[in-house]
Amino acid sequence: MGNSQIVAALEELADLLELLGENAFRVRAYRNAARTIESLSDDVTTLLADSPTSLTSLDGIGKDLAEKITSLARTGTLKQLDDVRAQVPAGVVQMLKIPGLGPKKVATLWKELQVHTLEDLQAAATAGRVASIKGFGKKTEQSILDGISLAQEAGRRVLISVARNAAGQIAESLRQVPGVERVEIAGSARRWKETCGDLDILAISADSSAAMDTLARHPLVEQVLARGETKQQVRLVGGLDLDLRVVPPESFGAAWQYFTGSKEHNVVLRRLSQERGLKLNEYGLFRGEEAVAGRDEAGIYAALDLPWIPPELRENRGEFERLAPIELVERQDLRGDLHMHTTATDGAATIEEMIEAAKDFGLQYIAITDHSKRVAMANGLDSTRLREHWRRIEAIRKQAHGIEVLCGIECDILEDATLDLPDEVLAEADWVIAVLHYGLRQPAELIEQRLLSAIRNPHVDCIGHPSGRLIGSRAPAEINYTTFLKAASDHGVMLEINANPARLDLNDIQAARAKDLGIPIVINSDSHHTQGFSVLEYGIHQARRAGLAPADVANTRSFGDFRKMIRRNR
């Protein structure tokens, strides 16, 4: 069983135990362990092979949980999980997804009304039987009815691009409200997590009701869910929820820190505060009644003897162990973009237009990388057409000033582990990205063979969007990252962070592993039109989440140095 399946099993176990009324701290231990496994860079199976006792050295995993995780990893089963599954109907677990219902209320509904499915619950609520239970009323009953459809399509998160776009528009409109001094985005959108489940916005304002009125009237807002003195919760068109919090200036830093999260990062900060006899909450850092910090974030971190930690790193994945502040890669560090398409295949713009747009965007060098023939849907290029295409690029690049252009190719790695174009053609390219597009559902051993054979090909410079995932719509290929990254490192092949917000592939965890192995990362837009370069921002922030400095990213180099890297690696 892979890590993500183990995580799912532990989370399910935690849900089930909660519904059965188990001790809340015990449940939390299971969730903590799930988090720990989730952030591991190695497969549990690999860890166990190296050292069967190593699990207990991980945070929050003791003897008992180590045994359970070992059982899951080795056999894919856990007796305790089977036992509790038998005690709780699957539909009851689904009820946890209904907003406003937690384990206590769901357990009450299940026991008191004998409802076992969402449909049972809907019928009971419609018949008014929910409101008759002690502790429930008419409003709860209605919110259950409203929430059932949400539960049925649960797990819905939006791409970071969608989240940032909506949050940005709303923040901008709030900044126009008289009396509003400052508005900032917080939450997972500020951390640039690849998907967001909701949005958080913070404001300083003398008059919170004016800001809240403006939010309520915003065209993106569909419904006001709750409104108090300091907090308003709304549902946006499309179903995403947004929290607005109005805070005083002296607490702004504390609130911004607090609502940026992650929850796991904040738990550690509050523990560090406690150890120093301090109390941290969204109003500030306090010694008794006295505020030690709170006006700005840096002051809070400083009071806890920490450097200010960039939001992208606040996941409790090692950011507290870094001794010095680190320099993360920024948008302006990026000088090149090595993955884009033209009308030769499925792009919407010509070679000339793409070069011009890249120059306008401020890029100093690019590679044109159209598809190879296997991608027939995109009018992929065979050897003959590709050579003609390159000749055209060569002619055009002579006329282009202020930007360097490489003749590249995005070459498919076929299902039989061969490349889509012959070696003698690839040898003529300035730049070769090899990618998986088809056969992503092959078993792990075949995927591994394909990636490794591409890496070993001397003409391949880079593996593009390694997993092939499309967030929310296509699952990633099953990759053994341990062997994949080792091979890339051994053969000097670069790896791409594809900046398309639906890809963001490598993901943050694997990109961090690649950095540790010294593998050069390239952040590419995969542009299909002249406006496509703007997505580079998402790739940059994914790289920052992985802790990448400018030196870790190959296309922050000058064109001359980048070319030398390609040659050296071949």
Add this chain to the structure above:
DNA sequence: GCCGTTTTCGGCCCGACTGTTTTCAGTCG
């Protein structure tokens, strides 16, 4: 269920808001 130099028991992060209540439990982030 985990954890530990105040430890092997007794803690485990904290506050706003809602709904259903007359003082609070549950949920959420």
